[in-house]
Amino acid sequence: MNYFVLSQKEDSGCPIGIIYADLFDKFYPNTTGVEFGFFPWYAQKGKPGPRTPFPEGMVLISKDKHYDFDIRSVSRFFYVVSDEFLAACNSLNVKMVDSVAIEVVSEAGKRISSKNYNAVLFDEMDVRTNCDPASTFVEENGRPIRxxxxxLPDDWKLDVFKYKRLVSGSDSLICSQSFKDLATDFKGIEFTPLETVVWSGIRRV
Structure with missing residues (x-):
């Protein structure tokens, strides 16, 4: 099986870099003074143990004018993905911790995309125990960082996955050929073959 590293691709409605949007529990006409960082989907990032499930009714409020991407990260730990991207994940072997439908609107409360979106939290794996021992890393204080x-092992089965606590493109999602075959119409994504990837050149989705 061939595998590919996902990287951001610039296109109309597919900005490069961070998206100027935050995920709230509901729509606020004025977000000034609303400390979104205290919401559990931000505050619990990277903490061990169970996470608070995504609640229904969440709203991504954006300063951007238009979105047409199929996946982008909003923080280091959760993603906003289209219905189509989520459906592809659900049809294959993908470990997701949580997902919920969300609204994506402007600061004025108006939809800024024709797509329907979801907040998704993918399972993040330990790199030491979830790759072939022949893999090599840049380490810091004895810990792999990229x-x-x-x-990957010959018997690897996952179709979309990522590793935790990595940086410099090594923290982006990786997918199988089976997933890539379903993603032919997805926007805002480049697929770089794993065997030729230059990790520092990857813009994590």
Whole structure:
């Protein structure tokens, strides 16, 4: 099976870099003074143990004018994905911790995309125990922080996955050929073959 690293691709409605949007529990006509960082989907990032499930009715309020991407991260730990991207994940072997439908609107409360979106939290794996021992890393204080070379076991089964506590493109999602075959119409994504990837050149989705 061939595998690919996902990277941001600039297009109309698909900004490069961070998106200027925050995820709230509901729509606020004025977000000044609303400390979104205290919401559990931000505050619990990276903490061990169970997470508070995404509640129904969440709203992504954006300063951007238009979205047409199929996936972008909003923080280091959760993503906004289209219905189509989520459906592709659900049809294959993908480990997701949580997902919920959300509204994506402007600061004035108006829809800024023809797509329907979801907040998604993917399971994040330990790199030491979830790759072939021949893989090599850049390490810091004895801990891997990015890949030199990622090699997957021959019996690898996951179709979309990521590793935790990595940086410099090594923290982006990786997908199988089966997923890529379903993603032919997805916008805002480049697929770089795992065997030729230059990790520092990846813009994590």
């Amino acid at each position: 890949f030199k070379k990622l090699i």
